[in-house]
Structure formats: C-alpha cells, structure tokens
Amino acid sequence: MERITERLYRGEGSVSLGAKEEAPSAKHPPLAGFLFMFCVAASVGLGILGLLPQKHMQPISALYCVPFLVYLWAKQRPVGSPFMLLWPVLYGLHAILLVAGVPIRFGGKFDVLNMFVPVAGYGIVAALAAHIYSRIALRRLQRLAGNPELEHGTGEAR
Secondary structure, three states: OHHHHHHHOOOOOOOOOOOOOOOOOOOOOOHHHHHHHHHHHHHHHHHHOOOOOHHHHHHHHHHHHHHHHHHHHHHOOOOOOHHHHHHHHHHHHHHHHHHOOOOOOOOHHHOOHHHHHHHHHHHHHHHHHHHHHHHHHHHHHHHHOOOHHHHOOOOOOO
C-alpha cells in the first residue's frame, strides 16, 4: 500500500503527523479486532452448517461490519478521510434494502458476488471518493498558495 501511495503521489511532497501515542503491540491487539474476527468466523461457520441462509449473510454481516468500519475510521481519524465513512454507510444501506425486499441480489453461479460486491465494491467507491476529493483539495490549495505552474495551465504540481 505504501508503494502504491508513493507512486500515485510522487512529486507532491509529503506530510506526516506527529505520533499521538504508541501503536498497540502485537502481544495485545485490540479487542475490536478479536470481536470482528469472531463474528466473521461465526457467520461463515453458520453459513457452512446451513444455519444462516445465504440471503441473510450480508444483512447480518452489516450488524458487525458497519460498527467495525466506523471504529477503524475513528482510530485513523487524524489521517483518514471522512469520505471513508461512505463504506459503512453504503454497506448498511445495502443491508437495509435487502431486508426491505429490494431485489439487489445476484443469482445462480454469481451468488458469491452478494458478499463480494458490498464488501469490496463499497470500499473501492469510498476510497475513490476520498482520492478524488484529495486531488480537488490539493489543486485548490495550490491555487490559493499561488503555484505558478497551475496558474499557467500546466496542471502539474512539483
């Protein structure tokens, strides 16, 4: 991820925040991670045993995924974009629509996409929204700072 970020934003400089506190050690991972992994394992296990129907997997997973995604955003808040909250909002909305009976499910051999699209798809949408917003904000700041390359229409910042 670091290499991708460096490649995307090369030539723009860098900013780093001071350390607020030490990261949790590997010996004492946060309880939220354990709870999340337990919920994932329980959902998958109940699905394999046939006790949790496939059509209820996404709405039930929203009960633990949405709070966990909000928690992750809050933990990364000094550096995380508010646009990343789109992920839990869209994931939760998807679950509500499914429970309400809106036909937004894949069928047949594409049934696996009923979990993949909300999990990965909404995460990508949120990341793209955050990225696009950061590009717009950077351009506005460069114009306010009087970046001569932007004033001459090159669009490239150094």
